[in-house]
Amino acid sequence: MQGSDFAPTSARRENIPALMLLAPFVIAFLLFFAVPAVETLWLSMTDSSLTRTNAFAGLDNYRLLLNDPSFWDSVGNTFYFAVLTVVPLTALGLLMALLVNHFVKAQAWLQGVFFLPFVLPISVMTLIADWMLQPSTGVVNHLLGGQRAWLADPHWALPAVAIGTVWWTVGFNLLLFLAGLRNIPQDLYEAAALDGARGFTLFRAITWPALRPVATTAVILQLIASLKVFGQTYILTSGGPFNTTRVTLHYMYETAFTQSDAGYAAAIAMAFVAIVILLSLLQAWIVRWLAGRDG
Amino acid sequence: MASVRLRGIRKHYGDNPVIKGVDLDIEDGQFVVFVGPSGCGKSTLLRMIAGLEDISAGTLELGGVVSNAVAPSRRGIAMVFQSYALYPHMSVYENMGFALKLAKVPKAEIRERVTHAAAILQIEHLLDRKPKALSGGQRQRVAIGRAIVRKPEVFLFDEPLSNLDAALRAQTRVELARLHRELGATMIYVTHDQVEAMTLGQRIVVFNAGRIEQAGTPLELYQRPANLFVAGFLGSPRMNFLKATLVSGEGGLAVVRLAGGATVGVAANGAHARTGAGVTLGVRPEHLRIAGPDGGGIAGRLALVEYLGDVTLAYVQVEGADGMVAVKCHGKAGLPALGSRVSLGFEAGAGYLFDEDGAALPAA
């Protein structure tokens, strides 16, 4: 622990330079993180508009929240979206990592193709998705037949956005799994080969157990990221049709900026944060549990 | 050139005492070696002299000035690290000149001092290279050169040879000795290798568990160890130790009985020890002679022989002792077959006795 072996002289010596080096960060942190965070908490307990703070309202906003069907619908949409993306993202990420790892000669190309979408801005993805999903001129309908207006269909809007998101962000999971694969010592495979194992047995006996913690991390990170979805649904479908793609953050945005109800929006934000924190803690706990189990 | 004085130096990490009271005087221009096993605190003490660690209690004087709170760069010291710590992105020239640059020494003078130091160490041709393009031995010279350039009052070496292979180590030892003669500077050298200590040091300080066990010239420590620890630390192979009880201690000859029953005499003053007290007998391998089973010394069986070219090491299993007794002989001649019974003898003046606390009994 710091402090115990440092005689007073040395601590004094280094306090001032430390202060200088940390000052920019501390100022920025306070201004753009700590104070807004506290403000959100505060706002959530008031009845405020976007520009004025009004009466203290205690937990009224939260009570409203619990009984607000729009809020819970948005939560449902968000979780639905999360499930639609997390499962394919994890499976595809793993598959792609295995392929990239295997085909060494084509590695740079393969990895490039899969990862490139991830570095693109969101609007590139939405523009292309919108174009491809056009009912009469879109290439998707050309290939599948029919004239379905995907983004205007209450059943298909969210899944369509989800598929676009998968295309856009699979590169991240690819990286995670690749790193995990590369961390597996080669001798494990050699020993297993000597024992006569091959193909799928190798995967089941060595690769998958070693990747389990990475997979867990990937799933939870993806989950948390999916919960934070906003841009795709806002741009592609504006939360419609019939609010089927209105995710929680979108609802919060609308409440704050369209209805100018900053207090209520802050309550939504706090609820949102609570969920994210819970999931993060869950992930840390699971990873630790897995590590303890596998020794 | 200044002297170094340590008075009552203590250091603890939290509740853990690491240096437990050190008093030491180092004269101007001396080459002093701090030696001891891992974790004994010798490196910590060196770093305290350098100013890299704080002193919990006691005073450190450099050149007569109390320096406990003085910043490292102002103590007039320079340090050669075990890992050399050469800045990887700077050339050899820039590495050596860095301290001077920070002190805003004029460029011309930097050039002069760096080239001069490079000449002493014969590394002028390496001045433009980066550390990763140098061999281990070359890097070490640059590290030394960096210290020389600063013209310090005291040079501090932290196990500088441990990263070199054996041949290079021997060669560098010679060069370090030459360097000391040429520069005449005070040098404090930390090592765990007792061969380095014996060959390089004008004075050796043996550390153990945060305390000084003994300080003196190499010969003093070798011939007159103050206790078991020092006796067992210097010398290779290690001094042989046998448990015994004191029979009589009069008249300059202490007689002891060994566990196996043999009685031997040692030129030590046993007057202050009581009869029957447990003692440890110590004899160096080079002082033992192997004779036939009727030789009248310590009985045992020849267990193992190692031929090292110039010397031969014979290991004898002595009755009643754990471990084997090592005997240093010359050549192959005269050793009986393995397994045969032998007796070991030595001159009374070549033996040592240590009491129950490990302190050496005074010489006769």
Next chain:
Amino acid sequence: MSARTGIAWSAAGAVAAILLAALWAFPLLWALSTSLRPELETVSNQFHWLPRHWTVDAYTRTLGAGNVVRWLVNSFVVALGVTVLTMAISLMAAYAFSQLRFRGRGLLFGVAMLGFLLPFEALLVPLFRTMNQLGLINSYAGIILPQVVSPVVIYVFKQFFDAIPADFREAAVIDGAGPLRVLWSVYLPVSGNIVWAMAIVTFIAAWNNFLWPFIIVTSNDMMTIPLGLTQTYDAFGVRYAQLMAAALLGAFPVALAYVAFQRRVTQGFLAASGLKG
């Protein structure tokens, strides 16, 4: 692993790899094909994979009309500003956390890392109000400043600094360097690679940031590319060739950065993410 999986697996794998690669490359290629054809072709009922008449019309019109060039400039200024400021602030803070001893170090670091836990999205409203009070709505500073706080980058740098052997710092201290000097002359050069990696990753993230500019920018002129591109619906109506051209223009700088610095980018993303897990 490659030698031990059977031939059947290899063949199946090759098929899967080709299929997936084709699938993944398709959208961008299709966008490219769309952008290189005249507008009429995009709405005709005759479907063609490749343009019948190749033309860069869409690009010239996109660059001429609307504010695309202005948006590209804005994005550049913002991304560069965010990157430079984030690197400077994070390097200094990481060095302080890693190498300097001061009271409250552990506590402050823990608090800083709380930034991981609290998503930026939750702070939108108060941040907007703060910016409003500071008069920074719709300004470069307004867009740049909140993005400068990055616990991730600080964490990565701190880990890296921790792993640098202390000998270098001690040698520099003995040579007479103060803490700032040690950072500048020793730690910074030694950390070259990771600094580049994080800089590129930060640049890309800042370039792509949609949410914050969306909140803080109110006029068309100040928009960054991700934002501006969503406006193109109104600007160009339903002219898909131009829309695709705009999209690809917006993608081009970051795609270029990725292709040029592929290793550094993946290294940076890995460093940033492997730690959240």
